[in-house]
Amino acid sequence: MGGFCSQPQRSAKHVVIVGGGLGGKSMAGLADTAFAVTLVEKRGAMIYKIGMPRGLVDTSFATDCLVPYDKLMPNGGTVRTGVAVTRVDGSASKVHLDNGSDLSYDYLILAVGARSHSPCEPPPNACDETSTAGIIEYFKKVCEEIKTASRVVLVGGGPVGVELAGEIRQAFGAEKSITVCHSGPAPCHNQQGIDTPAAFQKKLLDACKAQNIDLKLNVKADLSTPAVQEQLAQKGYATGDLPITLSDGEVIQADMVISCIGATPGGQTLEGVTLDGKGAIKVNEHLQVEGFDAGNVFAIGDCTNTQELRLSGTAAGKYKMGMMGATGNADVVFDNIKAIEKGKKPSAKIVQPPKTAMMIVPVGTHDKKMGAVVAPVPNMRHGTLMGFKQKDYFLKIQRDIMNAPLSAKK
Known part of the structure; x- marks a missing residue:
């Protein structure tokens, strides 16, 4: 039978x-x-923070990065938002x-x-996080501020800072001044205590130079002035006529400052x-x-x-x-x-990832050469990996996982 x-x-x-x-x-x-x-x-939906460097310059993409939970557990699990x-x-x-x-x-x-601490997610009390509409309005406001600003300073040259700099350049053209302040000798030079390969760092340096992104390296930016500090705490970014003093004594002028460090x-x-x-x-x-x-x-x-x-x-x-x-x-x-x-003792343990873990950092969205990849697995095609991330920051994969696929038009 x-x-x-x-x-x-x-x-x-x-x-x-x-x-x-x-x-x-x-x-x-x-x-x-x-x-x-x-x-x-x-929150009323999951914020897919990995994709938010693009979401901060494209409100339609930001909306797609808010992934609903309603079909996450098909076997009867409950979600209380x-x-x-x-x-x-x-x-x-x-x-x-x-x-x-x-x-x-x-x-x-x-x-x-x-x-x-970056605007890739709203700070506490910046909006009604229980409402998807409230979160979308926050991201729309950030996008409009970035679009309007003529001198954007990003503090932190890790993946978020570098990717956001590239997305701003791609979305709003060559006229906007974009500066990235970073405490290390190269963008993404260190991954939580582990130095990234020199070739990876050089590719990011070259990509930022090609995109006319001004890198201030081996410096720290003073964000302690009241005009900056209060705004960062309230909304994740600061706007206005903002002179930013660097640890080497240089003062740079900004009308928008975005923190891309810390959590x-x-x-x-x-x-x-x-x-x-x-x-x-x-x-x-x-x-x-x-x-x-x-x-x-x-x-x-x-x-x-x-x-x-x-x-x-x-x-x-x-x-x-x-x-x-x-x-x-x-x-x-x-x-x-x-x-x-089963009446047994727990035996599964956390496993350290490889010392050189995968990093895919695009600087802009079109040219696969604009960015760098660290892939410890042999025979991985770096251009293919870069193309996948440049396309949508793996958003489609994550939405499919949560049984919330994008519409066919997207």
Whole structure:
């Protein structure tokens, strides 16, 4: 007789995931195959921050970078948007929400990430983040300010700063003055303590020069003046007649300053969780959060105190990550929860990525030579990788993962 393959039996155990970024959505996708899942996220949609250097100059693309959660978990998982977890009560196995309610859990995964200090995501209170429309309005405002500014200064020459500089040049032409201030000897010279290859650095230097992007290297920009500091805190950028003093004594004039450095770990907003001196959630090698004796509370991604490279695949892991995949935090936690359910001790551990991890940094959108690639996997075609990222920053892949594909016209 004919038959069909039944779905694996799902446990009634309740997995609560706090945070719906790359790590949280990947954790939800995995857990939804085996458990009852609730994902809690303040925002009405996931901001695909990897694509926001283009989103800040193209509001249509920014809108596409807001990915809805409604079809993320096809096996029945629940997404609660518009609310945030404020406290974790390990003794009662509950999380308390900012609307006064609470949620019980059998397993809890904290995936609250780190809030960027750049306008790739709105600062706290800059807009109504519970509303997708509110987030879109914020990005529209940033785009209009960039378009209007004649002298844009970007502070930070890492991937975000370099990519945003290239996108601004591509979108608004050769007349706009674009300056990138960077503390190192070359753009993207260092990846969280690991120097990038000299050839990679040179390609970025050449690409910035070809795009007439003025690089100020081996300097720090003073952003402590009240006119700049207050605006950066309120909206992620500053506008006005802004003289910026560099550490070598040079003063450059700007009418828009954008910070592309730094992030605040999301665990700082949670009560009942042990943090280290930098505000990161303290975890062991199995990603179990310290201070919870039951061993059923985990944390993944940028909110943790692990020493991994902070890459797009680090939190998200193998779950449908495609070419950006890595042995990631979500995989480790999922394997450890399954082990506990079988009466075993957690054995999966975080794995350090290779010392030269993949980086694809375009400077503009058309010419594959305008940018640089570090790809530790042999035989990877750098031009092909650059073309993929220049096309849409891998947005289509991420939307397909979340069962929210773009319309056929796009």
